[in-house]
Amino acid sequence: MTTGTTAPEAGAAGIGDRADRRRRRLLGLAAAAAALAVLVVLSLVFGSKPLPLGEVIEALGRDNGDPRVIVVEQRIPRTVLAIVVGLALAVAGALMQGLTRNPLADPGLLGVSAGAALGVVLAVRAVPAAGDLLQVWAAFLGAVATACAVFLIGSMGGRGRSPVTLVLGGVAIGAVLQGIASTVVLLNQSAFLTMRSWQAGSVADLGWPAVATIAPFVGGGLVLAAYAARGLNATALGEDLATALGGNQWLTRIAVVGAVTLLCGSATAAVGVVWFLGMMVPHIARWITGPDQRWILAYSLLLGPALMVAADVVGRVVVIPDEIPAGVVTAVIGAPVLIFMVRRKKASGL
Amino acid sequence: MLRAGERASSRTLLRAFALTAALAAVTVLAAVVALGLGEMRISAVDVVRALVGDAGTAIETVVVQWRLPRVLLGVVFGAALGLSGAIFQSLTRNPLGSPDVIGFDSGAYTGAVVSIIAVGSTALVIPSALAGGIATALAVYLLAYRRGVHGFRLIVVGIALTALLGSVNTYLLLKASLWQAQMAAVWGAGSLNGLDWSDARAGAAVVLVLLVPLLWLGRRLRMLELGDDAAAAMGVAVEPVRLALIVVGVSLSAVVTALAGPVPFVALVAPQLVRRITRAPGVQLVPAAVMGAFLLVTCDMVALNVPPIALPVGLMTIILGGAYLVWLLVAQSRKELR
Structure with missing residues (x-):
């Protein structure tokens, strides 16, 4: 997390270098789209x-x-839903990593998905005939409250804080919210029945209605994300320098929280909690493009859907004629990735 | 070296002793109250008389046959969780390194879910939950091992495996019949509901057996706190002792999980509260155990009697413990700021 290496475009790079890098990045983007x-x-x-x-x-x-x-x-509907959910979670993860400068940030790991899920559970419990739209709004409420709480914890502790503090705060909050949600579900058999499949992160059998319900909100989240990207580049330089550069850090933060809420709340309301997708994709993106947030977001926009669709296909193929929900597949892939990351000499800074 | 330290810390020792005695007294009191509460209210005097066999058969049946095993298990399991948490927090040198946070509970849950769904009965739940918890613990230990186990790595590896197992559990529940899934979910909420004397006897026996190696390991745990090198210099075989401590700590936690389901955060909170109250620098096994017993008995009493419907005690501990954990993180980062 040193400031020197995170400057987006090293000033010393010549014009030719820059054009070259731009061409490479565009080529990579085309490859991701092809994949x-x-x-x-x-x-x-x-x-x-x-x-x-x-x-x-x-x-x-x-x-x-x-x-x-x-x-x-x-x-087709399940593939489209996987694409929408994948890009929502990947962009949410990239924004969270950018804002917290924490390589382990992930909507699932930090409890934001759990907050959204609790919102949905409470909505279904309180209004048994709750429509999809009400559930989505309940998910937003849960997500925004959790995101604020987690970022608050993460912003305490100053420079020397370890990336684990934020993760543990998120895990703790997530565990509490999930515990409440599962108890609420447990006390009500019909809720138990509907929630059981939803909790596993499956994109099957939801069809166009789910896509139509969340697509406008995901679109709004992406607009906010695009706005926040530039500010996040400044954030990467450290708070003092960012303020000196003139960007409004508070506006950036609000935009990030808003975008994460819309993106993660939509995805969770539709398919339940999906772990690690939001953590893995930005890492792959950063590995390809370097630390410029705008490029990371652009790559996440393609790589997130790719990973989610891949997870869905794998889940469909490995236990024919049965299916493993995509959310379970991402957890099975993501956990070893997280373990690998902490086993390296140091967790990679941002 | 230890002698000099002991003298300086005699005041801490006194505080720890006073705390243990006070907590024990309060726990007994809470137990008596818990025995009296329920659909049929029984006065404290009658409870005591029933315990010594001096009340009518009706009251004795309610108190001794129905309510006593639950309260007894609350005490035994709370103590087991407190001990398990103290061991792990000392080993990882991190207040957050307790078994529930780093994922042993979810391993035990996976074991139980597999046995409920694959075998379709509760007969094998206990051995398979034990196997699941211990296997997960070993996996976390091995995956975090890199020239010794560093606390930070242990925790993150535990979190990763928790997420992985959580997803697997969800998937398994999805494949099960509704009845099996609900049975597993009830178990997974962590509750002392429906435990009778045979459970109480089995649980207490296992915990007592696990206390035997702990008598020997406890001193070595204290030496390990001085650092691996210092402990080795005092003749402690560092890695074998550490592994033995992990096995005992996991087993204590897994017994509870096997019989009652995962009861989160008691293992995290009990040793921490003790440490804060006594202001002692190191691990204190006995006070942590008593604190755990107090917490679990009280939480179970509240969860059973206060809300309109009886809630699983796991919900109480998760809310209390989670709030405590968040507070702890805030306090910790404040300290770092200073």
Whole structure:
């Protein structure tokens, strides 16, 4: 977390260098987009009943019976939902890592998802006929309260604080919220039944209504994220320098909290708590692009959906004809990544 | 070296002794009150008379047959959790290094869920929860091991495995029948509901057996607190002793989890409260155990009697303990600021 190495574009770099780097970054972005496209195709082809690519393409054009039903009514909506959820969580994670300058920040790990989940559970419990929209708003309430609390804890402790303090604060808050949520669910059998599948982070069987409900909010979150990116670059230089550069740090913070709330609340309301996606994707992005937040966000926008779609495809394929929810797959992939990160000599600073 | 230290800390020792005695007294008092509360209220005098066998059969059945095992288990399990937390916090040299925070509970839960769903009965819950907890503990230890175990790494590895196992648990519950899933979820909330004398006997027996090696290990735990090198110089086989302490600590925590489900945060809070009250620098096993017993008995009494419906005690401890943990982090970072 030294300030010197985090300057976005080292001033000494020549014009040619800069153009070269820009070209490399754009190429990488194109590669990420291509990877996402390939995964989307895989997502349409694979499942409990794999379809040949030809039939999938045919199904897109005209009604050819079973394949049409499978592809258009099941696989396309779930793939789109995976894309929306993946980009929401990845961008939320990138923003949280940028703001806290903490490499371990993740909506799941820091309890923001748990806050959103508690909001949903309470809404369902209080208003059994709660519509999707009410659930989403309840998720926002839970997420914003938790995000503020966690950032408050994280902002205490000054320079020498270890990245673990923030994570532990988040884990503690998350554990409390999750404990309350599971007790509420436990005391009510119908809530238990509906919550059971939702909690696992599955994108299956939710269809277009879920996408339509959360898409506007995710869009709003992305706009806020785009606004916050520039301010976060200044944040990376340290608070004093950032203030000296003239950016309004408070506006940046508010924009980040707002964006994280919208993005993470939407994703959680739709599919439940998904662990580690928001932690892993920004790391991959930073590894490719370097520390410029704008590029990290752009990469996260593509890599997040790619990872989520991949997790969904893997979950569909490994235990045919059964399915493992995508959220379980990301946890199984993400936990070793986190362990690997702390086993390295030092957790990588931002 | 130890002698000189002992003299200087005689005041701390006195405080610890006074605290232990006071807590023990309050715990007994709380236990008597808990035995009297419920659908049929029984006065404290009658409770005591029932305990010594001097009340009517009806009262004796309620107090001794129905309520006593639960209260007794509250005491035994609270003490076990307090000890387990004290051991781990001392080993990791971190107040947050207790077994519930670093994920042994979720391992035990996974073991229990697997046995409930795969076998479909509760007969194997205890051994499989024990196996799950110990396996997770060993995994966390091994994964965090890199020329010794550093507290920070241990905690983050524990958190990672907790998240992983939590997802696996959710998935397993999803695959189970509703009845099995609910059974597992009730167990997972951490409650002393429905425990009878056979559970109380089994639980108390295991905890007592685990206390035997602790008599021998306790002194070595104190030496380890002086640092690995100093402890080695005093003739402590550092890594074997550490491993033995981990096994005992995990077992204490896993017994509780096996019978009552995960009861979070008692292991975290009990040793911390003791440390704050006595202002002692090191680990204090006996006061931590008594504090744990007090916390669990009181929390269970409140959870059972105060809300309109009886709540699992795990919910009480998670809210209290979580609030305490957040406060602890805030206090810690304030100290760093100074």
